[in-house]
Amino acid sequence: MIISASTDYRAAAKRRIPPFLFHYADGGAYAEYTLQHNVSDLSGIALRQRVLRDMSSLDLSTRVFGESLAMPVALGPVGLCGMYARRGEVQAARAADKHGIPFTMSTVSVCPIEEVAPAISRPMWFQLYVLKDRGFMKSVLERAQAAGVSTLVFTVDMPVPGARYRDAHAGMSGPYAKWRRYWQAMTHPCWSWDVGLWGRPHDLGNVSHYLGKPTGLEDYIGWLGANFDPSISWKDLEWIRDFWKGPMVIKGILDPDDARDAVRFGADGIIVSNHGGRQLDGVLSSVRALPPIADAVKGQLALFADSGVRTGLDVVRMLALGADMVLLGRAFLFALGVGGEAGVSNLLSLIEKEMRVAMTLTGARTIADITADSLVRA
DSSP: OOOOSTTHHHHHHHHHSOHHHHHHHHOOSTTOHHHHHHHHHHHTSOBOOOOSSOOOOOBOOEEETTEEESSSEEEOOOTTGGGTTTTHHHHHHHHHHHTTOOBEEOTTOSSOHHHHGGGOSSOOEEEEEOBSOHHHHHHHHHHHHHTTOOEEEEEOSOSSOOOOHHHHHHTSSSTTHHHHHHHHHHTOHHHIIIIIITTOOOSOHHHHHHHTSOOOHHHHHHHHHHHBOTTOOGGGGHHHHHHOOSOEEEEEEOSHHHHHHHHHHTOSEEEEOOGGGTSOTTSOOHHHHHHHHHHHHBTTBEEEEOSSOOSHHHHHHHHHTTOSEEEESHHHHHHHHHHHHHHHHHHHHHHHHHHHHHHHHHTOSBGGGOSGGGBOOO
16 A cells, blocks of 8 residues: 555554554544544644745744754654554654654553663653552652653543443453454464564563563553542642652643643643543544633643644644644554554654645744634634
8 A cells, every 4th residue: 555645554554453453543432423523623624725925934843841843743652552563662762753753652551661762862751640559650750760751741531441342342352352362463464473473572561660570461451440540639640740850741631620720730731632532432522622721721831732633734723723732643553553663754754744735825934823823713
């Protein structure tokens, strides 16, 4: 398959990787309405075309938390990247590094922090959940600081796991899941050779480091599920705010009141996110939640957004609605599954080209020029 657009990677990934992994990445919670609206609501935002404005010079660069970025995009935290390509977190981080943007490592990565951090030249970001096992949290934060992680991304919209029915249908969970995954691996030989054979160990690197023993997919579902903490509140984040020396970003904000609470708490940034539609079905798409949150807190902290972003046009739409930076999730994971580091690098090149076209034809020479004036007003 010829990859000529950022959206081509999903179809290619569906063919290359086993169904349990494809649908784990592609699926959402319950009937997946929010998952669908994340994409449709965003693509429905109309850009305002302007012409004859001398757009011969464009600058996509920006600064976030003192870091210079080549464009206002980051690779967001996605669990189990190392199951989509051989040592996938390392490959994705290298691609982001080459393009001058941050890579955000997930708590539940296959590769541990100590394997990924030395592979790149710029500091990576790290994502963490509030878990019942506070010893794990303290341990992983200490390791992240020792590895030079610059920014902590704290995910707060998973006090309980969402109901992801597609996982059971595809073999990620449910009856006979282990044997169904083995069969799927056998029928996808390219993946089996690259990841199944040469991508080992297939465990949760950060969790294994803490527990002192290998952890696999069964442990991923069991350990993480047992450690979600429905009692989470802002006070549970206070010791982390005191402990962590760098910027702290709260991920999973959809309501302006929660955004105001994040400001009062002292967060350095928030991510407007519904977890890619993987938690509570029926909530607002991120792009619909973003404008009122921007009205409430814009300028008081860094304002990021994710969920539904597939193209460079989507990035421009999010920026025009108030985001300072946009995080990619499924888009880069599918590219990783298809082509590893080269796939993610190509995706980022496509994102940049699409942004340049959008900026040229909306009259925005710099990222600061991408404002509400770049959109058709309803």
